[in-house]
Amino acid sequence: GMSQDGLIYHDFDxxxxxxxxxxxxxxxxQFMKMFVTHLIENNPEDVEFYILDLKGKLAFNKYRNLKQVKAVVGNYRDSAKTLKQVKKSIQKDMDYLLSIEAENAKEGNIRTRKFIIVDEAGELQTNKYMSDTNKESIKQCHQVLSHIARVAGQLRYSLIFGTQxxxxxxxxxxxxxxS
Structure with a gap:
């Protein structure tokens, strides 16, 4: 992107x-939507998105039918299910890399980068008025998001964590x- 001072570049590697x-x-x-659009336009075969739009999925619902978008969810339960799928995908990629004795996605020639976008992560806070089911879903979300941050970066998983x-x-x- 551009700022008043010039080009802004983020190297996900x-x-x-x-x-x-x-x-x-x-x-x-808006930044996250432009980010998704830019990556899809410039890397249509090498990106996937899992979007947790915790403002009721209103902002990203239009993206749900794009082949690169694997999920757009807007509530705690669906977020926990989607992140569980991401965790399984991470394990599958780890098993593959282990089988070919590669240390990371670059060595294993994995080109696809998978982005997990959380829009309004502040919604993942529990409060005393929530149901136990919602509290459990939020706990599961935190566990997987933390797992992604710790171990999945070298597998080409990138967490984009949006919060006020x-x-x-x-x-x-x-x-x-x-991050």
Whole structure:
């Protein structure tokens, strides 16, 4: 992208994950939508997206039928199910790399980068008014998101974590350290 100072570039091979933070209506979602569109237009065969649009999936619902978009979900339960699928995919890729004795996606010639986008991660906080089912789904989401941040970067999985205010309650230490 461009800023007033010039080109802004993020190398996902160097830093596989990204935190996008800022006040409401300041462009986080718009940035993420442009990001998805840019990657699909420029790498149509080499990207996949799993989108947790925790504002009711209103922003990303239009993307749901694109072949590169594997899921667009908007609630806790569906988010937990989608992240469970991502975790299985990570394990499958690890098993493949192990079978060919490759250390990472680059050595194993895995070209496809898989992006897990969380728009409004602040919604993944529990409160006393939530059902136990929603609390359990949120816990499962946090576990998998942390797993992605810790171990999946070298497998070409990239977490794009969007939130208004990245406090320790929202942005756990594993995600913070790796993005």
């Amino acid at each position: 160097q830093i596989p994950h990204m935190t996008v933070a800022g006040a409401t209506t300041q462009g986080k979602t 205010y990245p406090t320790k309650e929202i942005l756990d230490s594993q995600i913070k350290a790796n």
